[in-house]
Amino acid sequence: MPDSSTLERSRPMHSGSDLLRFWQPVMQQALFRSLLTAFSYPGQSVWLADADSAVAILATLVDAETTLSDPYQLLSDLTRTRLNAPLTDPERAGYVIARGDLDPGFSPRLGTLESPEAGATVVVIVDSLVDGEGEGQCWRLSGPGIEQSRKISVGGLDASWLSARNEWCSGFPLGVDLILTDQHRCLALPRTTVIDDTGAN
Incomplete structure (x- = not known):
């Protein structure tokens, strides 16, 4: 298990009352548009x-009709209540929130041939996202939504995430969609995106 100092670093910085803005309709509409952009242009941070x-x-994607797993207790009790999603283990959840600095240590739901859309969306908290070369894990992306290729760098991401993600998505159309996020931005890595490791800086 992670030590208390590391866990505290990963917890949200604001109190539950500060986060209420994410459930306001105007904010949710703006967030949804941003997530659509992220999935339309994989690897482009928004x-x-x-x-x-x-x-x-x-807050934008999860509700009472979905399932959620929070294996590292990253969310406050108030946030879990507001999300109103049934909690379950990572292997069965539609959405998983995870720490990027640790080995994933779980096998998320991959969907079935009859219902590939049932594969999980995994939200991974990292330290930083850089378009191009920078500190951390450096990847080259290609596939739908990417013109030729795109390079990204992700700080605070354990190297095991790449091999795990590629294994989860090896049986396309089965697989998972990843959303990497730091405190301010996110980028999406749909299961259709091909990721090649270019090394760590």
């Missing part, structure tokens, strides 16, 4: 919020 972007993502 601005979400001044802080706590992981909560902003879940």
